[in-house]
Amino acid sequence: MQYRTIHVEASRSYDILIGRGILAGLGGFIRPLLGNCRLAVLTDSNVDALYGDAIINHLNEAGYDACKYVIPAGEASKCADNLLAFLNFMASSQLTRSDAVVAFGGGVVGDLGGLSASLYLRGVKYVQVPTTLLASVDSSVGGKTAIDIPAGKNLVGSFYQPSLVCCDTALMDTLAPEIYRDGCAEVIKYGMILDAGLYDTLHTMPFDREAVVARCVEIKRDVVQQDEFDNGIRGLLNFGHTFGHAIEKLSDFGISHGEAVAKGMVIAARMAPLCGLCDVADELSALLVRYGFDVGCPYGAQEIYDALLSDKKRRGGNISVVLPRAVGDCTLVTMPVEELAVLLSKVIA
Numbered sequence: 001m002q003y004r005t006i007h008v009e010a011s012r013s014y015d016i017l018i019g020r021g022i023l024a025g026l027g028g029f030i031r032p033l034l035g036n037c038r039l040a041v042l043t044d045s046n047v048d049a050l051y052g053d054a055i056i057n058h059l060n061e062a063g064y065d066a067c068k069y070v071i072p073a074g075e076a077s078k079c080a081d082n083l084l085a086f087l088n089f090m091a092s093s094q095l096t097r098s099d100a101v102v103a104f105g106g107g108v109v110g111d112l113g114g115l116s117a118s119l120y121l122r123g124v125k126y127v128q129v130p131t132t133l134l135a136s137v138d139s140s141v142g143g144k145t146a147i148d149i150p151a152g153k154n155l156v157g158s159f160y161q162p163s164l165v166c167c168d169t170a171l172m173d174t175l176a177p178e179i180y181r182d183g184c185a186e187v188i189k190y191g192m193i194l195d196a197g198l199y200d201t202l203h204t205m206p207f208d209r210e211a212v213v214a215r216c217v218e219i220k221r222d223v224v225q226q227d228e229f230d231n232g233i234r235g236l237l238n239f240g241h242t243f244g245h246a247i248e249k250l251s252d253f254g255i256s257h258g259e260a261v262a263k264g265m266v267i268a269a270r271m272a273p274l275c276g277l278c279d280v281a282d283e284l285s286a287l288l289v290r291y292g293f294d295v296g297c298p299y300g301a302q303e304i305y306d307a308l309l310s311d312k313k314r315r316g317g318n319i320s321v322v323l324p325r326a327v328g329d330c331t332l333v334t335m336p337v338e339e340l341a342v343l344l345s346k347v348i349a
C-alpha cells in the first residue's frame, strides 16, 4: 500500500497519511497509536451508503470493535442536537476514555466528530478520515472543530488535534462534481497564498490529486505549526473567505462555500492594486472560470460591507483582509472599516 506521510507538530503531534485505497489499512495505522480500544465511527448518510460497510469491515478485520453513528448529510447536521445525540450514543455504547472517535466524512462530520471527541469524558482521541476534497485539504488538518448555532456558523467549537488523519483519495471518485469543485476553490487558494508552483500545476486539468492534496496539506501544516490557535499568520488561510462568508450569508447559503470563496478571492485580488499591491485579478479569475466558477458578485458593495461587519474577523474599528502581493504570496492587511467600505465600492459595481 503506497501513501505519503506528512507529520504535524502541534499541541498533539500526528501524521497525515495520503494515498489511493488506504482506507483498507486504517486499522493497522490506528493500532500503534491507540492500541486495543473501541471505536465510534461518526459518518453521514451519503458516505454511509457508499462506504459505511467497508470502513466497519476493515476495522473489524484489524480486530477492532467499531460501532457506527450516522447523521443526515448536510450542513444542518452540524448542530447542537446531533452533538448531544452522538455524545449520548457514545455513553450508551459505554465508550471509555481509552476509546476513540473516527470521523468518516466531509467537513461536517469532521467538525462535529472532533468537537464530540474533545468533549466526551473531557476528551478522547479521534481520527479524521476525510472523504471530500475540502475536508482532505482543509477541515481535517489543523484541529479546528465546531458546530453551528442559530446565531451563526462555527460559533461553538474547540481547538483539538486528531491522533491521525487517513486520507484515501479514491473516496473522492464518488463526489458530486459541484462538491469536488468546492474543494478546488480551497486548492487554488493555497496556491495563491503561498505556493506559485502549486498554482501553476493547477493549470493542468485534472490535476494529480495525491500530489496536490499532499502539497495543500503541507502548506496548511506549515501555517498551523506557526500559529495553531489562529492569532496571526493562520489568518492567511482566510484569503477570499472574509468576502466569501458575507456572500454565503447574503445568499442564505444558496451559493456554495467554494463558489462564494471564489468570488471573494476575486474581490480581494481586485482590491490589491488599490492598496499598492499587484494586480493578479484577471489571471486568478481566468483560472477560477476554467474550474467552472462564476466569479461575478451578485451583491452590491454596501450589502457586502454590511454583511461582513458582523464577521468575527473584525477587531474594533479595524478589519483584516488577505490581499495578494503576487501569485503565491498573500499578506494580511488591517485597515479601518471605513476604508474597506471605500475599496469595496471601487471594486464592486
Ligand SMILES: NC(=O)c1ccc[n+]([C@@H]2O[C@H](COP(=O)([O-])OP(=O)(O)OC[C@H]3O[C@@H](n4cnc5c(N)ncnc54)[C@H](O)[C@@H]3O)[C@@H](O)[C@H]2O)c1
Pocket: 044, 045, 046, 047, 050, 073, 074, 075, 078, 105, 106, 107, 108, 109, 111, 131, 132, 133, 134, 135, 138, 139, 140, 141, 142, 143, 144, 145, 146, 154, 171, 172, 173, 174, 175, 176, 179, 182
Ligand atoms: N475545521 C476546519 O478547519 C474547517 C475548514 C474548512 C471547512 N470546514 C467546515 O467543513 C464543512 C464543509 O465541508 P464539506 O464541503 O466536506 O461538506 P460536507 O461534509 O457537507 O460534504 C459535502 C457533501 O458531500 C457528501 N460526501 C462526502 N464524502 C463523499 C464521498 N466520498 N462521495 C460522495 N459524497 C460524499 C456529503 O454527504 C455531503 O452531502 C463546513 O461545515 C465548514 O464549516 C471546517
